[in-house]
Amino acid sequence: MRAFRNFSIQRKLTWLMMVIGCATLSLAVVSFSVYEVLMFQRAQVRALSTQAQIIAANSTAALVFGDTGSAAETLSALAAEPSIVSAAIYSTDGKLFASYRRKDAGASAGSVTLSYPVMFAGKRIATISLQASRAALAVRLVSYTAILAVIAAASILIALALSSALQKLISAPILRLAHVMSEVSAEHNYSIPAIAHGEDEIGLLIGHFHKLLAQIRERDEALRQAHDELEQRVLDRTSELQLEIAQHEQTQAHLLFAKKEADEANRAKSEFLANMSHELRTPLNAIIGYSEMLHEVATDRHDIEYIPDLERICMAGRHQLTLINDVLDLAKIEAGRMRVSLENFAVEPVVQEVASSVQSLALKNHNLLNMKIDGPLGNVHLDATKVKQCLWNLLGNACKFTENGVVTLAVARRKEQSREWIVFEVVDTGIGMSAGQMQKLFRAFSQVDSSSTRKHGGSGLGLMISRRFSRMMGGDIQVYSEPGKGSSFTLTLPVNAGAEESAQGFENNQPVFQESMAALSDHVSKSPLPQAI
Amino acid sequence: MFKVGRLAAVLSLTLSFFAAALPADRAPRTAGEYELKAAFLYNFANFVTWPSDAFARPDAPFVIGVVGADPFGPTLEQVLNGQRWNGRPIVIERFSRPQDIRAVHLLYISESEKRRWPEVQAATGPASVLTVSDMRDFCALGGMIEFIPEHNRLGFNMNIAAASRARLTVSSKLLKLATAVSRAEP
Numbered sequence: 147m148r149a150f151r152n153f154s155i156q157r158k159l160t161w162l163m164m165v166i167g168c169a170t171l172s173l174a175v176v177s178f179s180v181y182e183v184l185m186f187q188r189a190q191v192r193a194l195s196t197q198a199q200i201i202a203a204n205s206t207a208a209l210v211f212g213d214t215g216s217a218a219e220t221l222s223a224l225a226a227e228p229s230i231v232s233a234a235i236y237s238t239d240g241k242l243f244a245s246y247r248r249k250d251a252g253a254s255a256g257s258v259t260l261s262y263p264v265m266f267a268g269k270r271i272a273t274i275s276l277q278a279s280r281a282a283l284a285v286r287l288v289s290y291t292a293i294l295a296v297i298a299a300a301s302i303l304i305a306l307a308l309s310s311a312l313q314k315l316i317s318a319p320i321l322r323l324a325h326v327m328s329e330v331s332a333e334h335n336y337s338i339p340a341i342a343h344g345e346d347e348i349g350l351l352i353g354h355f356h357k358l359l360a361q362i363r364e365r366d367e368a369l370r371q372a373h374d375e376l377e378q379r380v381l382d383r384t385s386e387l388q389l390e391i392a393q394h395e396q397t398q399a400h401l402l403f404a405k406k407e408a409d410e411a412n413r414a415k416s417e418f419l420a421n422m423s424h425e426l427r428t429p430l431n432a433i434i435g436y437s438e439m440l441h442e443v444a445t446d447r448h449d450i451e452y453i454p455d456l457e458r459i460c461m462a463g464r465h466q467l468t469l470i471n472d473v474l475d476l477a478k479i480e481a482g483r484m485r486v487s488l489e490n491f492a493v494e495p496v497v498q499e500v501a502s503s504v505q506s507l508a509l510k511n512h513n514l515l516n517m518k519i520d521g522p523l524g525n526v527h528l529d530a531t532k533v534k535q536c537l538w539n540l541l542g543n544a545c546k547f548t549e550n551g552v553v554t555l556a557v558a559r560r561k562e563q564s565r566e567w568i569v570f571e572v573v574d575t576g577i578g579m580s581a582g583q584m585q586k587l588f589r590a591f592s593q594v595d596s597s598s599t600r601k602h603g604g605s606g607l608g609l610m611i612s613r614r615f616s617r618m619m620g621g622d623i624q625v626y627s628e629p630g631k632g633s634s635f636t637l638t639l640p641v642n643a644g645a646e647e648s649a650q651g652f653e654n655n656q657p658v659f660q661e662s663m664a665a666l667s668d669h670v671s672k673s674p675l676p677q678a679i
Numbered sequence: 680m681f682k683v684g685r686l687a688a689v690l691s692l693t694l695s696f697f698a699a700a701l702p703a704d705r706a707p708r709t710a711g712e713y714e715l716k717a718a719f720l721y722n723f724a725n726f727v728t729w730p731s732d733a734f735a736r737p738d739a740p741f742v743i744g745v746v747g748a749d750p751f752g753p754t755l756e757q758v759l760n761g762q763r764w765n766g767r768p769i770v771i772e773r774f775s776r777p778q779d780i781r782a783v784h785l786l787y788i789s790e791s792e793k794r795r796w797p798e799v800q801a802a803t804g805p806a807s808v809l810t811v812s813d814m815r816d817f818c819a820l821g822g823m824i825e826f827i828p829e830h831n832r833l834g835f836n837m838n839i840a841a842a843s844r845a846r847l848t849v850s851s852k853l854l855k856l857a858t859a860v861s862r863a864e865p
Contacts, residue, residue, distance in 0.1 A: 207852035210722045212832055216856055267725055267762075 156317045163309030164302070171301050175294050182290060186283050190229070190258060197227060198262030198274045205235060206264060209243065209272050217244035224248075224276075231257055232277045235264070243272060256280045319348045323355065336362045416481035423474045430470065434463035472607040479614050486529040486618050488643055493523035493568060496530060497557055500537040507545040513553050513574075515545075520558035526568050527642045532615040536623070539608035540572040540635045548576030551632070559641065566641040567621075573634045579627040587625060588613050612637070619643040713751045715833055716826060717758040720811060723824060724764055724785055726853035730846045733784060733807045740770040746780055746799060747789030749773055750813075777802045788812040788822070796820055807845045818861050823847070827858055834858040 153161065201220055208216035217235055221244055224230045234245040257279050264272040326341060336359050343349040437459040444452045478484040501517055508515040526533075537555075544553040556571045579587070588610050613623045621639035720743060741764035745751065759769050774780050777798040786808050788799055793814050800821060803810070810823045817825035818838040823845070825836040837857040842849050854860055 204852065207722075207726055207850065207856050210725075211719065211835075211856050213856045 154317075155320055156313055159313035159317055160306070160309045163313065164305055167305035167309070168302060171298055175298065179287070179290065179294070183283065183287070186286065187258070190278055190280075190283075191260060193227075194230075194258070194260040194276050194278050195262060197224065197230065198260060198276050201233065201235075201274050201276075202262055202264040205244070205274070206266050206271075209235070209237075209264060210266055214244050218246065220244075221246035229278045229282050230276060231279045234275045236273045236275065238270060238272060316348070319343055319352070323348070323352055327355070330359070336366065412481075416477065416483070419474060419477040419481075423470070426470050426474075427467065430463055430467050434460060434467065437463060472611060475611050476607055479611070484614075484618070486532060486615075486643070488527055488529055488619075490525050490527050491530045492525050493557065494519065496534055497523075497537070497555070497570075500534055500541065501555060504538065504541040504545060507542055508553055511545055511549045513545055513548050513551050515541075516552055516554040518554060518556040520556065523557060523559060523568065524641075526639070527644065528568075528619050528639055529615070529643075532619065533639065536612040536615055536637055537570060537572075539612045540570070540623075540637060543608060544572050544574035544576065544633070544635070548574040548632070551575035568639050568641055570637040570639075571634060572637075573632065575632040578629040578631045578633055579625075580629050583629075584625055584627055588623075712833075713754050714758060716813075717751055717755045719826070719833065719835070720755075720785060720787060721759055721762060721764075721769075723809065723811065723853070726850035727809055727842070728848040728850075729784060729807050734767070738767070740768045741765075742770045742772055742783045742785075744772045744774060744780065744783035744786045745789065746774040746777060746786060747792035747795075750789060751787075782806065783808055785809045785811065788814065788817075790814055796822075805845070807847055809842070809845070809847055818859075829858065836861070 150158070150161070201224070204220045204223075205217045208214070208220065221233045221235070224233050224246055225248065228248075230248065232245070232247045235243040237243050257277050259275060259277045262274045262276070263270045264274060322341065326338060330336060330338060338359070340356055341352050343352050437456050441453065441456040441460060444450075444456055475484070497517070497519070501515060505515060541553065541555060552575050554571075554573045556573070558569050560567045560569050609623070616623050616637055616639060619639055620643045621637065624636045624638070625633065626636075627633035724741065724743075743755075743759070745755070749755075755771055759771065762769050772781070772783060777792065777795050780786070780799065780802040783803075784807070786799070786803065788796065788810060790813050792799060796814070799810075810817075811826070812822050812824075813826050814820070814822065815825075818836045818841075821838070821841055823838050823841045825838075827834045827836055835857055836859040837849065837854060838861045839849060839854065840862055
């Protein structure tokens, strides 16, 4: 069947017709043969019974008069009928009265035996038995088969010729349609002329095919229109976008220009500041130097009345110098020119140096400077100048905003977040700050309020610079304060700056030294009695 | 049933009688000879056609007559008892002399009447009577059927001309069985 499926429709149709033809022919042949056999048998029986009837009629007299010779003679007349093999007449008590046997009768393919009664005066007086050979049937069947074979062969040939010719009625339109379809799909030509055909199923198929082609043409047209529209829209949008791009480019050019100008201005400012630092310090150094010199001269000459004024000049000059230094530092930081120069140094001498330099400031406001060093501090790899400056700023602020109190500096090495840190904590019992004040604390030129500038002095840049410095070294500064109780500033620096991690992780943490905060509370609650270092 | 069986027995005897293949001269002398001849009389009647005017009425009987010394005795009645001829009853009449002969269809003439044969012929006249006899040369004398003993069977000769004169039609089957058939007028 698989092979049949791949046959062309022409072969299929031919085959189909051939198969049908052969099937009907076979059926006809078989039925005809069966009918023939049956008819032959019936005819033979009829002929036999006719023969028997004649024999019976002709032998009645011989029987009733017991003339066996006459009966045998009657039977011998059967020689004229070649199919009869033997015949016999039996009396009613079963005795053989007369018989006949064909001389040339051989054993053949079966025989049929027929018995017939002999009647006389309404009574059965004997039985005739006739035996006929069926050889004639076999002979007849053989000749029939030969004839039928010839007819079948001729029929098959005619059927083949007819089916080859007739299958074109069905296959030709289909093949034509297939050919047209393949042309359509190969050449993408959907506007072929209509194929004419009748109104059968193939006509229906062709009709649908034409409808399909019409739909494809419509769709093509729609697609082409859509495509054209799309192209137009793309063109429109492209020009819009080009316009926008041009505008953006213009804006960008403006911005670039503005940035260039701004950079230029910034550079000019930085250059100006760098140049100015020298110009600003030179006259101040002269003022400070000469006022100190004059102070010494006045002290030597005991010109008491000039000494306070000279001291004021000297103080103001130094303050001015500090301010300028701070401003210049900030300018350097802002200009990105501030560099840290890392070196190995021992922490403790640096702490002692800063403490001793701050001592005078502490004493000025009647404060006690307290030092707590937790364990050996060892060496660190940091920028010593900047560490000093940070500590000085923190301690200076603590002394400035505390009167008759205690300023504590606690230093320790801590291991945290898989790094070693050096932690400086400056705790005072001064005026303290609110949360809002703490937020403003690290902004440039910001003190808690403007009135405090006048009272406490300072540029307001110290804390900011200190935080910048600490962050440049990979550390940070945190603050914790309560108004009226005091403040705690914690400077955390990595022992080995230059490693990548920063101390940002410490931000918003609780104070590192819980005991120092406890001490702070103690100082606040207890009497602010000075204690020895 | 007995009657039917009787005829069948006779017919069967007919066959077995000859099958016994008795000597020719001895056969007619056997006890069953007249039994067989009685059956033959009936059988002859069945192969002969009588003209329609031979019977006075549609239900008139078929009459078999025996003239002269009766050789059958009761055998004839025994064999033919209850038999019918073409639907007609069979009646047996016996006549001692030819003058006594009345209307019959079949007449057996005893050998005793050989000398009075012309009288018998005169008595039957032109009536359709089938004449049968054991007389030698019966057919030559103008009789119709003459029993003749053959070597192993009972045969008979026929005179078809005499039968035709009496307007009797004899079946060819019967003629075929006859040992000799004479067609010439005597």
